[in-house]
Amino acid sequence: MTRKILALSVLFSVMLLSFTSATFAAGSETEGGEDPTGFIMHHIKDSHEWHFFNVGHTHVTLPLPVITYAPDRGLEFYSSKDFQNPETHKFGKEYAHNGIYIDDHDHLGRVDGAAIYDFSLTKNVAMMIFVIAVILYIFLSAASHYKKHGAVAPRGIASWVEPIIIFVRDEIAEKSIGPKYKKFVPYLLTLFFFVWIGNLLGLLPGAANLTGNIAVTFTLAILTFIITNVNGNKDYWKHVFATPGVPVALLPIIVVVEFIGLFTKPFALMVRLFVAITAGHIVILSFIALVFIFESYTIGVVSTLMVTFINMIELLVATIQAYVFTLFTAMYIGGAVAEHAHDDHH
Amino acid sequence: MDLIVPSSGLIFWQLIGFLALFYVLLKFAWKPMLAALEERDGSIESALKAAEQARNEMANLKAENEKLLAEARVERDMILTKAQEASKRMIEEAKEESIKQGALMIENAKAVIETEKKAALTEVKNQVAILTLEVTEKLLRKNLSDQASQKELVDEFVKDLKLN
Numbered sequence: 001m002t003r004k005i006l007a008l009s010v011l012f013s014v015m016l017l018s019f020t021s022a023t024f025a026a027g028s029e030t031e032g033g034e035d036p037t038g039f040i041m042h043h044i045k046d047s048h049e050w051h052f053f054n055v056g057h058t059h060v061t062l063p064l065p066v067i068t069y070a071p072d073r074g075l076e077f078y079s080s081k082d083f084q085n086p087e088t089h090k091f092g093k094e095y096a097h098n099g100i101y102i103d104d105h106d107h108l109g110r111v112d113g114a115a116i117y118d119f120s121l122t123k124n125v126a127m128m129i130f131v132i133a134v135i136l137y138i139f140l141s142a143a144s145h146y147k148k149h150g151a152v153a154p155r156g157i158a159s160w161v162e163p164i165i166i167f168v169r170d171e172i173a174e175k176s177i178g179p180k181y182k183k184f185v186p187y188l189l190t191l192f193f194f195v196w197i198g199n200l201l202g203l204l205p206g207a208a209n210l211t212g213n214i215a216v217t218f219t220l221a222i223l224t225f226i227i228t229n230v231n232g233n234k235d236y237w238k239h240v241f242a243t244p245g246v247p248v249a250l251l252p253i254i255v256v257v258e259f260i261g262l263f264t265k266p267f268a269l270m271v272r273l274f275v276a277i278t279a280g281h282i283v284i285l286s287f288i289a290l291v292f293i294f295e296s297y298t299i300g301v302v303s304t305l306m307v308t309f310i311n312m313i314e315l316l317v318a319t320i321q322a323y324v325f326t327l328f329t330a331m332y333i334g335g336a337v338a339e340h341a342h343d344d345h346h
Numbered sequence: 347m348d349l350i351v352p353s354s355g356l357i358f359w360q361l362i363g364f365l366a367l368f369y370v371l372l373k374f375a376w377k378p379m380l381a382a383l384e385e386r387d388g389s390i391e392s393a394l395k396a397a398e399q400a401r402n403e404m405a406n407l408k409a410e411n412e413k414l415l416a417e418a419r420v421e422r423d424m425i426l427t428k429a430q431e432a433s434k435r436m437i438e439e440a441k442e443e444s445i446k447q448g449a450l451m452i453e454n455a456k457a458v459i460e461t462e463k464k465a466a467l468t469e470v471k472n473q474v475a476i477l478t479l480e481v482t483e484k485l486l487r488k489n490l491s492d493q494a495s496q497k498e499l500v501d502e503f504v505k506d507l508k509l510n
Contacts, residue, residue, distance in 0.1 A: 041349065044349065045348070045349055046353065046356060067355075105348075117354065117355070118353065118354070118355040119355045119358060119359070120355055121359065122355065122356060124356055125355075125356065125359040125360075125363075128359065128360060128363045129363065132363055132366070132367045135367060135371070136367070136370060136371070139371055139375035139379075140374055140375060142375065142379065143374055143375040143378050143379050146378050146379050146381075146382035147378055150382065150385075151382045151383075151385035151386040151389060152386075158379075162379075162383070165379060165380075165383070166383065169380070169383075185376070185380060186368070186371070186372045186376040186377075186380075187368065189371070189376055190364070190367060190368045190371050190372070190376075194364060194367065213356060214349070214350055214351070214352045215352035215353050215354075215356035215357045215360060216356065216360050218352040218357060219352075219357050219360040219361050219364065220360075220364070223361075223364070274350075278349070
């Protein structure tokens with residue numbers, strides 16, 4: 001059901017995107033308005049400054065630190081304000097500062113073209129810090145309940161998080177991993193709550209698209225990949241490199257498939273979360289963009305209703321994606337640590 | 347920044363941020379919470395076990411009570427039956443006895459009546475005899491004074507005899 005909704009929303013968003021960009025390409029030539037694809041992409045992608053909203057022509061933004069590393073220059077610290085037009089807040093090569101510029105696609109570069117690496121605390125990093133702060137606040141205050149009162153019935157915030165923790169422990173970790181699940185429960189809990197709360201906070205207006213950023217999902221998937229393979233037992237590796245029950249002639253093919261399979265699993269994790277969250281944001285933003293394209297009250301009302309509806313679905317998707325990411329991680333770990341019977345098929 | 351190309355800076359910060367979050371939560375949240383949960387699970391399990399045991403004991407007690415009750419009921423029934431039998435027997439015996447007694451009494455009474463009757467008859471006979479004698483004597487005294495009447499009497503007797 002949700003898969004269907006998800007697929008539909010992705011399809012719909014793609015259609016809308018092409019539609020709106022075409023309309024706007026035409027519109028911008030005649031009226032010189034803002035490009036809606038740019039408006040949507042601006043909200044979805046990472047940025048060097050945190051833009052909240054405009055009041056008239058004044059941009060309300062949070063300038064973020066720009067940290068650069070170049071082999072010949074070492075670490076350098078700037079503010080995003082240094083690289084942009086103070087009026088329009090546009091980045092560009094013409095606003096280069098100290099030989100460094102941020103182009104209009106938010107890429108860092110050097111005027112002399114030499115190598116430079118971007119370690120800026122971008123919008124998504126700031127968002128991540130905010131998400132981490134929220135998680136820490138929730139769980140440290142919940143944990144203090146157990147420290148103070150011991151193993152009694154939970155109260156307050158602890159009674160909210162406890163069923164979820166038990167769900168992750170019993171339904172995800174224990175069922176997917178098996179008898180050795182205890183070791184992995186802390187990672188799965190951290191993963192679940194990071195993705196979940198990241199998804200939820202990402203739905204707030206003005207928030208960054210943290211869990212819909214491919215770098216974030218890439219990092220989480222890599223961590224799962226490392227944990228899975230570091231904990232892989234003899235059976236797991238035997239399964240990959242000398243798959244039991246396969247004729248010798250087929251072994252070269254199967255081993256290649258199994259080896260690729262090691263990487264497709266985290267790749268699927270990475271793409272699934274990225275696509276699900278980004279697509280949701282694109283759909284919501286598309287509906288909002290429609291209002292500014294048509295400048296009609298009817299479209300405004302309909303769009304608002306649709307945005308509300310999609311937002312409710314997004315709440316569901318936020319939870320489901322957190323669950324799915326954690327569940328698949330647990331299943332991959334489970335496959336790596338499981339003790340196979342020797343007559344196991346495959 | 348690109349949509350589908352992970353940027354190295356964000357990967358770097360995400361890695362640091364997530365690992366730091368993991369470490370702090372592991373140390374200060376997951377460990378105490380999971381330990382408390384496990385402890386509570388254990389205490390709940392032992393409490394349940396104790397309750398189960400108590401329930402079993404209760405059931406045993408109840409079964410024992412019921413057994414005792416059933417035994418008592420059987421015993422009572424037995425006593426009642428015995429008592430009933432005894433009373434029936436006693437009534438039967440008493441009846442027989444009374445019938446016997448009655449028969450005996452009737453017999454006795456019959457015998458007494460018979461004796462009395464006989465005595466009375468004898469008495470009556472005696473009285474009749476005496477009376478007859480007395481009447482005869484008186485008659486004799488009166489009638490034997492004249493010859494004619496004696497003859498008449500004798501005739502009468504003879505007539506009677508013949509008629510008889």
